[in-house]
Amino acid sequence: MNIIAFVVSIVLFVGGLYVMGSAFYVVGAEYPVFLAGILASCLGVAIPIHVLKRIDG
Numbered sequence: 001m002n003i004i005a006f007v008v009s010i011v012l013f014v015g016g017l018y019v020m021g022s023a024f025y026v027v028g029a030e031y032p033v034f035l036a037g038i039l040a041s042c043l044g045v046a047i048p049i050h051v052l053k054r055i056d057g
Helices: 002-025 030-056
Strands: none
Touching: 002 030
């Protein structure tokens, strides 16, 4: 379970960084795409910090 959560976290974090970088090329929807990247990156960090702590213990 921990390995799956780790892989999902890394994919969300790196994917969020990619989406934030790509937001500048989406004409007219820069803000929503950038916000989606921030939310994905935050979720990728929150999973190991908050969720996995409760599953292990």
